[in-house]
Amino acid sequence: MRWYEKEGVKKLILLTGVTLAVYVFMRYILPMVIPFLLGALLAMTLNPLVEKIVKKTGRGRGMISMLIVLAVLAAVGMICFFVGRTACLQLASLVKNAEAIEGGVRDIWCECCERIESMLGVRLGEAEQLFVNMQNRMKSGFRSGTLPYLLKNSMSYAKVVFSMIGVALVSIISGLLILTDYPNITAAIHRSGIGKLAVQVKRHAKEAGGTYLKAQIAILLIISLICIAGLFATGNPYALLAGMGIGICDALPFIGTGTIFVPWMIIDIINGKYVLAAVYGLLYVICSFSRQFLEPRLIGGRLGYPPIVVLMSIYIGVHVYGAAGVLSGPVSGFLICELYTAWKQAALDIS
Numbered sequence: 001m002r003w004y005e006k007e008g009v010k011k012l013i014l015l016t017g018v019t020l021a022v023y024v025f026m027r028y029i030l031p032m033v034i035p036f037l038l039g040a041l042l043a044m045t046l047n048p049l050v051e052k053i054v055k056k057t058g059r060g061r062g063m064i065s066m067l068i069v070l071a072v073l074a075a076v077g078m079i080c081f082f083v084g085r086t087a088c089l090q091l092a093s094l095v096k097n098a099e100a101i102e103g104g105v106r107d108i109w110c111e112c113c114e115r116i117e118s119m120l121g122v123r124l125g126e127a128e129q130l131f132v133n134m135q136n137r138m139k140s141g142f143r144s145g146t147l148p149y150l151l152k153n154s155m156s157y158a159k160v161v162f163s164m165i166g167v168a169l170v171s172i173i174s175g176l177l178i179l180t181d182y183p184n185i186t187a188a189i190h191r192s193g194i195g196k197l198a199v200q201v202k203r204h205a206k207e208a209g210g211t212y213l214k215a216q217i218a219i220l221l222i223i224s225l226i227c228i229a230g231l232f233a234t235g236n237p238y239a240l241l242a243g244m245g246i247g248i249c250d251a252l253p254f255i256g257t258g259t260i261f262v263p264w265m266i267i268d269i270i271n272g273k274y275v276l277a278a279v280y281g282l283l284y285v286i287c288s289f290s291r292q293f294l295e296p297r298l299i300g301g302r303l304g305y306p307p308i309v310v311l312m313s314i315y316i317g318v319h320v321y322g323a324a325g326v327l328s329g330p331v332s333g334f335l336i337c338e339l340y341t342a343w344k345q346a347a348l349d350i351s
Contacts, residue, residue, distance in 0.1 A: 014343060014344060021339070022332050022336050023320070035166075035170035035171045036170070039170070042172070043182055046175075047182050050064050066180075083240070086240050215294070216251060219250075219251070219294050221247070224244050225247075226243075227243035261281070261287075264280045309333070313332070
């Protein structure tokens, strides 16, 4: 038996080929077909509702599909409008009050330094002057580095925005077309060999990867709402922006809500704002408990992959794909595993 005919070598060659194929797909092909994949996802999501209404009313599938897609777009558009409007107002207020906020931060800094000096009996130097020096260095860095970089790449950002709008439009149109002809398209897919493989991967994705993504999105929304409600109760004028930001931090495996709430809590304790510190501590506990409580119940044993594997796929994905690797990494890992298993099984069936 030659070395390349050994079972272990065959498996290694197959795994390497699958990994390269998935990398090429995720890096070069996915950006071109992602609007149609999103359209297919939209069609799969709305198809059960369309079929139900078509059976009850006896109306044409095309008209029902169009009305449902328009209704969904209207609902999503209204939510995005009100949330976006509130976020923009809070962002404008943040920019308008930048100097007042800067002065408030300086006062908190100086007060913290004074309290630490009184508690520990040591001198920290001129606290206000230290803050001013750091502030000047940050402003200088922003003017000389960050601002020119943003202005230089402003056209690139505009292209990204217009590209996202184009992707959304193509996704909606393709989703409507797929939804209108959904029965014929699914029948054609089930008849083809590649289609059968895609259906198998899709079924496993729905059971494993889909469960994971839906769970993480649900947890992100719940924790964001908890943070927004808690910050609103404290009278924070930027509750929506801060709450959404903390929710996103919680979704990232290397950060979490503690990165925000723990420093706030320590600063408020030093400044004698014990009630506010207790509220932040309570919010941190509630968010942590919510994630620990919801994750096993929303995912359970359906994921089929140990959490360390998911963490590794995110870490490797960030190194391979950049920031998009937070999502692309787990998706690539899932595709490699599913395609390798499917092709290995097909090879066994042939032999």
